[in-house]
Amino acid sequence: MMRFRYLRPACFCARTTSTKLSHSGYCRFKYPAAAVLLCGMIAMLGTSDGISELKIVGRVNESSASEPSLAEAATAPAVNASVSGTSHGRLSDAAPLVMSETNNGSSAGRIEGTLRDTLVRASVPVDVREQIEHLFAPRLDLAAPARKGDTYHVLYGRDATDARRKRLTAVEIRSGGEFYQAVWFIAPGRTDGHYYSFDGGRLAAKPxxxxxxxxxxxxxxxxxxxxxxxxxxxxxxxxxxxxxxxxxxxxxxxxxxxxxxxxxxxxxxxxxxxxxxxxxxxxxxxxxxxxxxxxxxxxxxxxxxxxxxxxxxxxxxxxxxxxxxxxxxxxxxxxRTDTAQLTTSQRIAFDSMTGALREQLAALPLDTPANRMASNAESTPNPAERQKSSLT
Incomplete structure (x- = not known):
């Protein structure tokens, strides 16, 4: 276990090393914070072993040359007995520290003005807005004036078929005294998914x-x-x-x-x-x-x-x-006709998944007109997401 007496020199080492890395032509880290984090981890472990700044810079550059970004996977020594007890541990022997990107997003709030304007103000991706409009057409008018008590809850994530687009995962909308609900479900044994109501009825692709x-x-x-x-x-x-x-x-x-x-x-x-x-x-x-x-x-x-x-x-x-x-x-x-219902085994899987999603929807707060909770990556405009699409 690292001792506290190494903390101060480790922090100083991390700062000076990250400065050198930022001027290094071989460093591929896009964000300074990524370099500081990795340097700090190496420095805290390496200070007690007398590892110099030049060695740390070399090792970090070797790691950054083989890894695209810290957001995808950063390699650093694992803090365990086998590494801390070795006086000359190598970076190539380190266990991977995976820092995965959050792909999911959610939004909830009271509808003010129109549902379409509310979703735009809440920064709900254009793909998701279009899927909602198409899914409930022509029953739900996104441009209709909102009434008192109208609310929306939305969950979405990346589309498995196209990482540049978003897929509506679950939605519950209260508009004009009516409830509109849908959930995306891929039945066991199937590769294609469909939208269903919360009671297990498949929503038709045609209005x-x-x-x-x-x-x-x-x-x-x-x-x-x-x-x-x-x-x-x-x-x-x-x-x-x-x-x-x-x-x-x-x-x-x-x-x-x-x-x-x-x-x-x-x-x-x-x-x-x-x-x-x-x-x-x-x-x-x-x-x-x-x-x-x-x-x-x-x-x-x-x-x-x-x-x-x-x-x-x-x-x-x-x-x-x-x-x-x-x-x-x-x-x-x-x-022409209603779509086929889920089998018994598929319905069990559907109820299990839908129950969890409904709890997530219900947990979304409505303190503000548009309360959005998503990863920092979701807040960055993506030109590909502005293209017109329809995944339903």
Whole structure:
């Protein structure tokens, strides 16, 4: 064990040696603090053995030539009986001292203004912000004004497939009285991961669900010869053939924007969703009870029944998805069926991991509007992280 009488000369040796190292052409340490730390460790061990400053400088330069940086791995003599008891221990015999970089980050706080602005102020990486927006689209509007009590908790880390990007690990958002939760999970025996709700349900990669159980796709999105007018016209949605009376449900949570009759569309319901999305359900034979303009609806809530009102040649649902009133092919945004559930063994692993992540989320303080806890490396701007990406 090192004696206290060696502490003062060791500190002086560390300071003078680090000064010489900073002027050495062979020293590869990027940060002065790294050189001081390593020199101090060597000096404290070497002072009692009469190791000179020149020898320390030589040994540190040899070590720095083979190691890229102290942040990755710094090699120094291990403080143990075998080394301290040897009068001429060599640096090459030293045990490695690994100082790993912290790759994980977290952020939590009260939402002020909008969720998007709050996450920006909290320095949440752009990759993570985009994953949150895509994951909960179109149910959650990051640009919507916050309400009293709205909060967010976020955990993230490095993406295993690309070290330059960040991966959303777990998130819990309270917005407008609704909770939005997700966790990234790679099931045992699998190499690909997916996002799940905390209760084990896999979150779909596409924002809208199918609005009905249909028999066949009778007319796709795009230009076609209109079956009634006989003209080459743009078909702004898709037609799902189904028997009259087949239930039609909301493809996503939203608000009723219109309910009534429109020329060509017949009886139609239009829902408004966050991020400028609207969904249109036309040619209905009947409307669900209690639907009113401005009333919120949830995903899967009944809207009406299949019919052939308006300009139609048969019983079917005309389904449209628009973004800022621009038609989009619904099949590119709509999932056909729910994804497979976890097996029993996978669910056990999922519950174990999710329990730990939920405890971490709950432990994040909300003392300030945006309380960020991450490594110093996370606070350094990285141009690669500013690139637009989407990992969901």
């Amino acid at each position: 809208f669900s199918m609005p009905l159980d249909y028999v066949r796709l009778s007319s796709p999105f795009g230009y076609r010869t209109h079956p009634v007018k006989g003209k080459h016209m743009m078909h702004t949605g898709v037609d799902f053939a189904a028997p009259k009376g087949t239930p039609v449900v909301a493809a996503a949570s939203g608000t009723v924007r219109f309910i009534g009759f429109k020329p060509g569309y017949g009886k139609i319901v239009v829902l408004r969703h966050p991020r400028g999305f609207t969904t249109h359900y036309a040619h209905l034979s009947a409307f669900a009870r209690d639907l009113r303009i401005g009333k919120p609806v949830t995903e899967g809530q009944p809207l009406g029944a299949v019919g052939s009102t308006g300009t139609a040649t048969g019983q079917h649902l005309h389904f449209e998805v628009r973004e800022y009133d621009q038609p989009i092919d619904p099949l590119t945004l709509t999932r």
